[in-house]
Amino acid sequence: MFTRDEWQLIADAVEVLIPDSEEGCALRNQVLARALRQVEIAPEKLDIERIQRRVSEFFHIELADLTSKKRTQRIAFCRQVAMYLCRKMTDSSFPAIGEHFGRDHSTVIHAFNLIDRRIAHDSAFRFSIEKIERELKRVALLRIESPSSLSLRSA
Secondary structure, three states: OOOHHHHHHHHHHHHHHOOOOHHHHHHHHHHHHHHHHOOOOOHHHOOHHHHHHHHHHHOOOOHHHHHOOOOOHHHHHHHHHHHHHHHHHOOOOHHHHHHHHOOOHHHHHHHHHHHHHHHHHOHHHHHHHHHHHHHHHHHHHHHHOOHHHOOOOOO
């Protein structure tokens, strides 16, 4: 896993090693893109707010509903999924996750166990959760750094 500074060092090295031409620019982007595909995401790069946003987009609900007092089955289910993903994909504790949702830590524990059991028994549901996870990892990876966002300084 690379930090922003490490990516900048890689970009600088690629710039020095690959000639400054139209073909060189294309080659630079290929080299950086290839390196980027080999990077794994550190769970700490994701935060609870980003997970909440992605879950609300995925299930087509308002972001505010995840932290509201609403207890309709649909909203509660989406909130449970978000809590599960927060626990699985971040280093946040049950109480910290609960604070972000305006809930007690025991509610987060219940949500985590409920979603975990459903994933174990429902392959279609497991696929949906894995899809959200992949999207979150992809977004986090792009936010860490992408070749197009690195500054390749011209001399």
